[in-house]
Amino acid sequence: MSNTQMFIEQQYSRAYAEEVLEDYIKTKGLIEKWPMIYNQWLDTDFNYAPKNNRLAKWKEYLNQEDNMSNFMISVLVQILGYEKIQLQAVLASCFKLVPDEVTEDIFQKMQTVGEFLCLFNATKSLYKADKRLNEEGVEYRYILPIITLPKDIQGLLNNCQYLPPMVDVPEEVTESNKVSWLSFEKSIFLNSNHHDGKADIEFLNIVNSTAMQFDKNMADYEDVFEKDALLRGRTNKMTKFLRTMSEKFYFIYRFDARYRSYASGYQISPQGNDYRKSMINLFKEELITDEY
DSSP, X not given: OOHHHHHHHHHHOHHHXXXXXXXXXXXXXXXXXXXXXXXXXHTOXXXXXXXXXXXXXXXXXXXXXXXXXXXXXXXXXXXXXXSOEEHHHHHHHHGGGSOTTTOOOHHHHHHHHHHHHHHHHTTTSSEEEEEEEOTTSOEEEEEEEOSOOOHHHHHHHHHTTSOOOBSSOOOOOOTTOEEXXXXXXXXSBGGGOOOSSOOOHHHHHHHHTXXXXXXXXXXXXXXXXXXXXHHHHHHHHHHHHHHHHOSOBBOOEEEOTTSOEEESOSSSOTTSOHHHHHXXXXXXXXXXXXXX
16 A cells, blocks of 8 residues: 555545545534434424425434434535535535435435425524535525635645546456455546446556556646646646656556546546547657558
8 A cells, every 4th residue: 555645645535535524514513403403393283294204214213313414414424525515516416415215205305404404504504505506506505604714624625626646557457347446445436437338447447557657858847728727737737746756657547338438537547638548658668660
């Protein structure tokens, strides 16, 4: 296990940043009074039997062990972990927190999470809901944090949108169909796609173990193709950071639903814009000739 690789994952991993944020929410007691408020609301008679029944089952589940605090903290991590996040994204990431024993209906699961969000939006203590128009003029509902997190936690959250390449050789992909970083693993298929057929694991192991390096001729240039100044700045920061960490690095590739392969990452990627492609070379270079 490489200490350097673990340090990089701690600086850029979403999973690690969310663990730190979760611990902060717990230790600061940000939701200390929420369970009492929520239980009182769950006891409300809504004069609609299906809703009353669903919420009665939900309350019974929440008041077992640490289910109440785990649910609240999990939802808050999704909200406080972003500068702003669409309501639909929160519902999509959190509806699975409502178990099938409460309801098997996905819409009702989302409704349960949505009701929780609406209740505590009224307190305006940690977040607030807002409506905004996108570039096409379509209205979206957003949730925005209204508390200031410590700089170290906010720094982790700002960094963790995309992981840089690995400085360790990735572990070989096996029949488990998982690709591994040091602190977490993912399916070899993007977005939880899967196939009945056999994936080309040998191909993944070849490309994942191919060492790369930065092109020294590109060190003084910036990404003029990236129009977003924030992303351009993050690309420069990540590139400088990785240069100080290791002379060579490796990309982890995964498949989409049609078995096309994509390298993990964004700012540093062999499948990015022209600048990002030109800044990368093979670590072990060979002269290509017309001799066979």
